[in-house]
Amino acid sequence: MPKLWNDTIDAHKRNVRDSTLDATADLVTRKGLAAVTMSKIALETGIGRATLYKYFPDVEAMLLACHERQVHRHLESFKAIASGEGSPFPRLRNVLAAYAQMARDHEGGELAIALHRGGHMVHAREHLTAFLSSIITEAVAAGKIRADVPARELAVFCLSAVAGAADLRSKQAVERLVSVTLAALRPL
Amino acid sequence: MPKLWNDTIDAHKRNVRDSTLDATADLVTRKGLAAVTMSKIALETGIGRATLYKYFPDVEAMLLACHERQVHRHLESFKAIASGEGSPFPRLRNVLAAYAQMARDHEGGELAIALHRGGHMVHAREHLTAFLSSIITEAVAAGKIRADVPARELAVFCLSAVAGAADLRSKQAVERLVSVTLAALRPL
Numbered sequence: 001m002p003k004l005w006n007d008t009i010d011a012h013k014r015n016v017r018d019s020t021l022d023a024t025a026d027l028v029t030r031k032g033l034a035a036v037t038m039s040k041i042a043l044e045t046g047i048g049r050a051t052l053y054k055y056f057p058d059v060e061a062m063l064l065a066c067h068e069r070q071v072h073r074h075l076e077s078f079k080a081i082a083s084g085e086g087s088p089f090p091r092l093r094n095v096l097a098a099y100a101q102m103a104r105d106h107e108g109g110e111l112a113i114a115l116h117r118g119g120h121m122v123h124a125r126e127h128l129t130a131f132l133s134s135i136i137t138e139a140v141a142a143g144k145i146r147a148d149v150p151a152r153e154l155a156v157f158c159l160s161a162v163a164g165a166a167d168l169r170s171k172q173a174v175e176r177l178v179s180v181t182l183a184a185l186r187p188l
Numbered sequence: 189m190p191k192l193w194n195d196t197i198d199a200h201k202r203n204v205r206d207s208t209l210d211a212t213a214d215l216v217t218r219k220g221l222a223a224v225t226m227s228k229i230a231l232e233t234g235i236g237r238a239t240l241y242k243y244f245p246d247v248e249a250m251l252l253a254c255h256e257r258q259v260h261r262h263l264e265s266f267k268a269i270a271s272g273e274g275s276p277f278p279r280l281r282n283v284l285a286a287y288a289q290m291a292r293d294h295e296g297g298e299l300a301i302a303l304h305r306g307g308h309m310v311h312a313r314e315h316l317t318a319f320l321s322s323i324i325t326e327a328v329a330a331g332k333i334r335a336d337v338p339a340r341e342l343a344v345f346c347l348s349a350v351a352g353a354a355d356l357r358s359k360q361a362v363e364r365l366v367s368v369t370l371a372a373l374r375p376l
Contacts, residue, residue, distance in 0.1 A: 125355075
């Protein structure tokens with residue numbers, strides 16, 4: 001088949017997949033995890049059940065793909081913030097604020113709870129730790145962050161600390177959490 | 189029945205229950221979660237399967253009771269440390285060090301992962317947050333901890349931050365994590 005034709009098929013497949021995952025995410029949010037069935041997704045998307053099964057062997061695979069996409073999008077947005085302009089410390093603050101916000105918004109999300117220990121989460125967390133470590137290393141070199149603790153350990157500390165946002169209610173409390181976390185990094 | 193007789197029966201029931209949970213915990217540690225069956229526990233404890241079913245309706249109930257007991261024991265030990273002699277700040281440090289140690293040792297524990305979102309965990313965490321808040325309040329009054337952030341929020345921060353120990357390998361790294369966490373609490 002000519003390349004153009006293959007491209008069209010690929011684009012079509014991506015569209016079907018994306019619409020399916022959009023419908024899944026939407027259904028989880030509105031009705032909860034237990035409400036997601038192949039039939040309901042077929043109804044929501046207008047895609048036949050038989051076709052859906054060509055993309056996802058079962059509901060679990062669909063939910064996992066949905067969560068993986070969500071985690072991937074978050075990761076991309078954190079990376080965009082991290083690699084922005086400006087000095088490393090404010091960029092670190094912005095990434096932590098975004099991460100804290102996500103932790104707060106998604107706490108109790110059924111999908112997150114059910115799938116949180118998946119391999120993709122471990123991978124995403126390692127990825128995030130690695131690029132936070134590199135911002136921290138920059139900030140240490142600039143004398144803005146303490147140099148007595150390895151950068152990776154400070155990155156682990158930052159991520160764990162701001163994940164506490166899941167237990168906080170107000171936006172102000174989440175902002176204070178980020179400030180308190182950053183206060184620990186001050187050079188001695 | 190006379191009270192003494194009831195007491196003897198109660199003590200016996202407690203013993204059966206405790207031995208069962210000991211055997212369960214041991215089996216999970218040695219062979220993993222999937223290896224736990226009623227028959228194996230019966231074999232390990234010498235308690236008949238029929239009797240076991242009078243105590244626990246199924247393996248899941250047994251695993252849950254096992255984890256609840258473990259969480260309860262940890263909580264009691266943290267409370268003992270927290271209510272010890274001495275000024276609040278060193279007591280806070282000791283509780284956080286013990287909590288970090290537990291987080292590091294139990295990371296990847298299958299039982300913990302399977303049951304971590306249970307209601308008893310939420311309850312234990314709230315309990316822990318509450319008594320850390322009260323030590324923090326004491327330390328704030330003594331001028332040892334910053335007064336610009338509510339004590340409960342600082343407690344949430346401390347617990348989340350030191351839970352990062354799960355991602356650390358060495359004992360020294362865990363100690364540094366606790367120190368970094370405490371550094372965030374310094375009065376401004």
